[in-house]
Each structure stands twice: as structure tokens, then as C-alpha cells.
Amino acid sequence: MTATTLHITSGDTVGVNLAQAGLGGDILVWHDVLYDGDRCPGWPDADGITARVEFLFRVTGGGLSREELQRTMRDQYERLAAASAYKRRVLWFDACLFDQSMLVHLLACLSEKGVRNLELIEVASFPGITPYHGLGQLSPAQLASLYDSRQPVTSAQFDFAMRVDRALAEYDVTAWKELAGMSSAPLAYVPAAMARRLLEEPDPQTGLGRLESLALDAIRAGNNTPTKIYQAVSAADSVPQFWGDTTLWAIINGLAERQPPLVRITGSAVRLPQWESPHDLGKFRITAIG
Numbered sequence: 001m002t003a004t005t006l007h008i009t010s011g012d013t014v015g016v017n018l019a020q021a022g023l024g025g026d027i028l029v030w031h032d033v034l035y036d037g038d039r040c041p042g043w044p045d046a047d048g049i050t051a052r053v054e055f056l057f058r059v060t061g062g063g064l065s066r067e068e069l070q071r072t073m074r075d076q077y078e079r080l081a082a083a084s085a086y087k088r089r090v091l092w093f094d095a096c097l098f099d100q101s102m103l104v105h106l107l108a109c110l111s112e113k114g115v116r117n118l119e120l121i122e123v124a125s126f127p128g129i130t131p132y133h134g135l136g137q138l139s140p141a142q143l144a145s146l147y148d149s150r151q152p153v154t155s156a157q158f159d160f161a162m163r164v165d166r167a168l169a170e171y172d173v174t175a176w177k178e179l180a181g182m183s184s185a186p187l188a189y190v191p192a193a194m195a196r197r198l199l200e201e202p203d204p205q206t207g208l209g210r211l212e213s214l215a216l217d218a219i220r221a222g223n224n225t226p227t228k229i230y231q232a233v234s235a236a237d238s239v240p241q242f243w244g245d246t247t248l249w250a251i252i253n254g255l256a257e258r259q260p261p262l263v264r265i266t267g268s269a270v271r272l273p274q275w276e277s278p279h280d281l282g283k284f285r286i287t288a289i290g
Helices: 012-019 046-059 066-085 097-112 140-145 155-169 173-180 190-199 210-220 226-236 245-257
Strands: 005-009 026-029 088-094 119-123 263-266 285-288
Touching: 005 012, 005 066, 012 026, 012 140, 026 066, 046 066, 066 097, 088 097, 097 155, 097 190, 155 173, 155 190, 173 190, 210 226, 210 245, 210 285, 226 245, 245 263
Parallel strands: 005 026, 005 088, 088 119
Antiparallel strands: 263 285
16 A cells, blocks of 8 residues: 555545545545445444345345445445555545435444544535535535545544444434434534434325435426436435435335335336446336326
């Protein structure tokens, strides 16, 4: 290893742009939807990784093979374990639910390994970009301009991160409500992120979470292609947007697989392709049932 800095972030686009930002160092892009699904808090053992692979295999509709997922999960934890060898470790994360759930998990894992000399860059807005959803919207130069805003991660933030990571991993809805109700927190964007997570819980009357409801509303309004549905849901949801196309396609597939189904998918497959696929996404049509 020749680099002295490790940059850790949450999106492939961000990773590519960080590599072009002139900051130097190695880049670790984390891949997981840590606000959802069964998992253990903190550093997973081999069985925990295997269980997570099975969950992600289902989430991606088989678009990513078990072998590829296993390799990704194993490699990223191996690289995280090697973080102690760097002189500087910088975490780049957004205010959204996706990033905040990842941030608390990484802080919990690194703390467990005794790596506490970390710097954090959190971004909830950027001049001239409205609506701002995340770091993936920023150019390499814009990312570089944020570098001097990094702050050391405090002991209170590590302790809080472990609390939040455990609440998410253990599906502790009572804890989510407590976290969402905090007027201030050591990690400032966690309360809003947890409030958004609570909105994804099934509504007592409809049985749908917020993203499911927004998707169904968009389809009932006549948006019948994946692209149009994505645009309509993005416009209707609150910022920052924590989900991407893969998540939304999974939501639509779920609406089609309900009993009774709420939407009908027509195209070259019975499900929208959520990852690597030979099927042309533009040829799919989605219509509401009933």
C-alpha cells in the first residue's frame, strides 16, 4: 500500500468522481442497503455475511449472482479491516437514510476494530444544486471543495452510531421512534433519516409504505413506463432522496407480486430487471389493477 489516505463513501459515481478530484488516496465504495433486511449489528461473522448475501440476492431479483455478492461483501469488509494501515481515513456521506444507515454501520465496525481516528464529511446541501439529493450530483471539483470541511469523529458520535446501528439491525421500531424524536443528535442527520425509515413501515389502513404508496399513485396517474414512474415518484417524495432505480423497481415488483396484485407488469420478463439484465427496461409497461 502506497496511499496514505482512505476515502470511504456510498456510491459508485461518487467513487469515480473522488478519484478524479485530485485529493489522492484509495477509495472504498460501500455496497449494501443497511436500513433494510436482517443483519447483525457491528462487524458480521461468516454466517452474517452469508445471510446478508441471501437478502441482497432476493432484493436484486437475482440480477446479481450469489457468488458476486459474496465476493463483494467479503472484499469490502477485508478492505475495511485494513483501514488501520492508513494515516488518514475520510468518510463522505449524505444526509439521506441510505447514507446515514451506512455511516453508523461503518463507524460501529471501525470502532469494534479499534479504528477511531476518522474524519467525516457530511453534506445536506450544495450551492446551486436544487433539489440536492446527494454527493453523486457533484463534479470532481465540487467534491474537492468540500475536503476542508471534514471534522474528526468524536467519541459521542461513535457511541451514538453503535446505538443506531443496533436499532436498525435488530428492527427495533421503538428505538427508531426514539431516535426520530431527538431534537439534536451527535450525528445530526440521523433523526430525520430515522423518521423517513418509519414512513416505510406499512400503513395500518393500506398496508403500504410511503415509497410503495408514491409508486402506486404515480402508476394510477397514468405513468406507465419505469422512467416516467421514477420521475413522478422523485418529484413527489421529500428530499433527500434515499432510494435509486434498483430500489424503486423492487418496490414495483413487490406491488405486482402482492395477493391480490396492485399493478401489472408487461414486457420481456415478469419482473422489472433490477440490476444486470438482457431485458430492455424501456419496453416494460406497468398498469394499475383495480
